[in-house]
Every structure is written in structure tokens, then in C-alpha cells.
Amino acid sequence: MRLVSVDTDGTEQPGAVVAAPDGTDRLLDLAGIAGGLSLAQLLADDTALAAARLAVSGADAATLPRLDDVRLAPPVRPRTILCLGYNYRGHIEGHNEGLVEGDQGGDAAPYPNVFIKTANTIGGPNDPVVMPAAATDVDYEGEIAVVIGRTARNVAEADAMAFVAGYTLFNDVSDRGWQNRSSQWALGKSVDGFGPLGPWIVTTDELPNLGGLQMEVERGGVVTVRASTDAMVYGVAFLVHYLSQVITLQPGDIISTGTPARSVQEQSVHLPLADGETVTIRVTGLGELTTTFVRTDER
């Protein structure tokens, strides 16, 4: 299933996306089935999830409203957002921006490099990223986020996939200036709204794992990243296991699996995002997430 959160006058309700015969995506309202649950709570509720699956299989897509006419919220609002640095082979070797002494990437890293983004970063799939006056060196990172489906604490790697609800797209927007002001990247990663998420969660019954997916990232129509998830260093099951040894993961929490290396041309230039630019992340089976970056003069 592809699951979304729909924003109706500020209330966020679960929905499912179904394809109509005309090729358009349509919205199946799951608010009745969810009975007040958020999408994150629904992901943790086997009965509600089974009911949603039944509703999707019986839906007459052609009669449903078009997804384009709906305002989407972030599919989940994570309490905890954990992100991977240097988690694609080739990222370190070719692209050392933000690289800190002591860090290693690819197969050489003895442990995953994990950092935190704060909850204020999460944005809906159609929300622009508003770059505040203080952020003058804004950059994008196209990533696949793992969405936790049930509370995970001290989970063995062999059991870990049962705690994963599905996958979605995430733009780990960063201000490189703030990121590099000291050893800890925290502030450059945690600017308000610097984490567009969505558009939907593809559940693990539809996409069991991240093997062999193609990712493309476009900036202003130019492809700057083209990679396969097979270049990922630490996989999903290991990450859930590893992180859950110290942090109890909750339904709706996300683990973003890191960004692949950029193309050689892109690595040679670094231009901060300017007012009006767009970035699109596209991954096989996960759809695409397009974000517009805008400047604010507000202080």
C-alpha cells in the first residue's frame, strides 16, 4: 500500500493512494477505518492495517478524488529522526564536503555515522522549504527514509524487519555554513522545515526491502545524483538493530539511510540553493518528492 496523511483544515487523517485506470493517483479516505488514529498509530495497529488493506483492494479508484487536489501532510511526524552520514560507497571517496577528521565512509567505517535532526524540520511533501535569513549556504540530500511501524527496543538484526512499516523519501536539507561551524552538525541539519518527507509511505508488503532500487536526484531539471541502493553500506535491518540498542524507536520515527555521491560535475561546483529552485528525488517504487526552496526576508 501507499499511505498518506491528508491535511483537512489542520487535522491530519490517514489515507491510501490507489491508481485509477486513467493513470492518475486517487485518494481513498481511511479516516473512518483509522477511527482517530494518526497514520503512525495505524501503522502499529494490525487490525486497522488489515482493514485498510481490504478497503484498498475493494476500492473503485475511478470514483475517488484525485490526489493532486488534496493537501498532503508529512506522512508521519516523528519524535525521533536519525540520519546516516556517508552510507553509500563512493560518497566519501568522491565527495568530502562536510567530512570531519576521523570520519570514514564506505566499507572502511567501523560504525555507522549517525546524526539527529530535530522534529521542527519535518515538512509535508508539497511544502516549500523556507530558507531563513540566517541560512545562506543551503544544500539538498536525496534519501530514502525507513519508517518504524512498531516500538523497537533491543531488536535483533534477524527480527528487525518486522519493526519496519515501510519507506518514504526524505530531503535532508542542510545549511553547510551552520553545519561546519563546529564539530557537531546539529544546527545546520535542524533548521525549521529542512526535512521534506513523503509523498507517501510504501509499506513493506509492497516493497519488502531496498535492494536494487534506482535513485535519481534532479536540481532544476539536471540530474545530479544517479545511484543504486545496492551501494548502501549499512542496510535497514542492521540499522534498526544497531540504533534500538540505545534508543527505543517508536511508530512513526524515521531512519534516513543517507545520500549517494553526486555526479563528478556536481562535485566540482557547490552553489547554495537560491530562491525558487526545485529539487526532485525519485526512487523506483517510491515515487518522487519535489521541493521548492524559497527565501524569506522576514527576520
Add this chain to the structure above:
Amino acid sequence: MRLVSVDTDGTEQPGAVVAAPDGTDRLLDLAGIAGGLSLAQLLADDTALAAARLAVSGADAATLPRLDDVRLAPPVRPRTILCLGYNYRGHIEGHNEGLVEGDQGGDAAPYPNVFIKTANTIGGPNDPVVMPAAATDVDYEGEIAVVIGRTARNVAEADAMAFVAGYTLFNDVSDRGWQNRSSQWALGKSVDGFGPLGPWIVTTDELPNLGGLQMEVERGGVVTVRASTDAMVYGVAFLVHYLSQVITLQPGDIISTGTPARSVQEQSVHLPLADGETVTIRVTGLGELTTTFVRTDER
């Protein structure tokens, strides 16, 4: 005022601490005045805060229950927990554990070193810190936390103190092993429950600023840190201003102002905390926060 959150069968309600003539602390229930607000919400509500102040001034302390008989929750449950590294002069020069290439401390640092702890770290003032099997190198850091009282976004330094509700004590518990596995300290700082907070918030009408306060930290009865807040590098107003340029701070969010250097004897040995050890943080005007560390065999 000294404000607490009281845990009554899992419901957390605001209260105030008042001193009785016999020298004991007593609890004034503010649940009626709060009318369902959490303490964080009450801090943002001028009317409710004024009513609380009036109730405290009119309270007959001798008739109130003893604070010792009450179960305290963390005074606030922050969405965002921002912490300072190397924010006391002397910390860097004498104590470079966890120091990362490129970091500077004291007056030499061009910017504050800021890191994030996740929300799962927050513990109540009497809760033990449970050290999971994976955490084998657990350490303490006694700090003063600034509690945000109203939503702060792009706040000028001159206006910043109006956004501060008060101060409390915070133990920035860390697993040094996990902290030093890669450049980003995130996981070593964010273990479940590795952030005891409290016991109460002293509001800014009682403690307007952090100037000239004495801090002592004891481990097992031995003083390991003795410092004055006058050695703090970046002050409260600057920090609120600086951080609010990129992160909108909410009522109940905390900024922990960093740990002073340890005594010379303590710096020469580093012994991870063992099962049953206690650490007490004590600051003029802010009371004390004693935490017991326990091992769990649970996996």
C-alpha cells in the same frame, strides 16, 4: 517560584514548591489553576502564571504535603533539547575527552558547539538512569538547563530573556564509547533516559540570570566539579538569540549550558559509572539533582 510537574498515576500536573517553617519543602497543587495545562503550557500563559504566583504567596506551607512524599515527573517534556559543548572556560584546556579535531573551547571558539539529545532521554528528577547492556562507558555531566517559556523565533539578543521561563538542573549523561564511534556524538548522548531533569524550574522572577552561581558535582560523595557560572563562555541571552535564528524554540524546550571542567584528580582517571553509583548536581538557588545509575541485564 519553584515549579514542578507531579506524576499522579501517569498524569502530569503542575505544582509549586513552598518552604515550610520547619525547613521542609511542601507541594502546592496547581492543577486547578492550570486547568489541564502542562507546566510547559502554564509557563507560556501569563494569566495562569500570575494566578500561580498569587496562590504561592497566599499558601499556608505548614498545611501542605511534603514534597518528598510526591512522585515528580520531569518538569517539562521538551520537543527539542539543545546542549552546549565546551561552554566553560577551562573545559577544553584541562579535559579533552571527546574533543574532536577542529573543536575549540573557551574564548577561542568562534561559534558555540551545539548538539542535540533526543526526547527519549528525558527522565524525572528521582528516576534512576538505567544503563542498557550496550552502554559500557557511561559518564555524567552536571549542567544548568535554560527552560523556554514562549515561542522564540529570530529573537534579538536584547529581547531574548523575555523568552526564558527559568532554569533547572540537567545531567547530560553520555556513553563515551558510542559518542566516539564517529564524528557525531548523537547516539552516545541519546540513550533512553540519559537526561535526568529537575527537580524544579526556578522562574526568572526569582533567579533573573545565571551570574555568579556556584556549581558542585559529586560522585559517590566526592566533589569532582566545583565551578562558577561566571566561567560560562556563551550566555543565556546570546544562546536563545543564536539558536532561534534557525530553530523555533517552543515552551518547554531546553538549552543545556554545558559542563564545567572536572577537578585535576578526576581528569586523570576515567572510570565508567557502575551499578548503584550516584551523582549529585548542586547549584546555588537551583537546588540539587541526585541520580542513581543502575545496570539492567535485560536484552
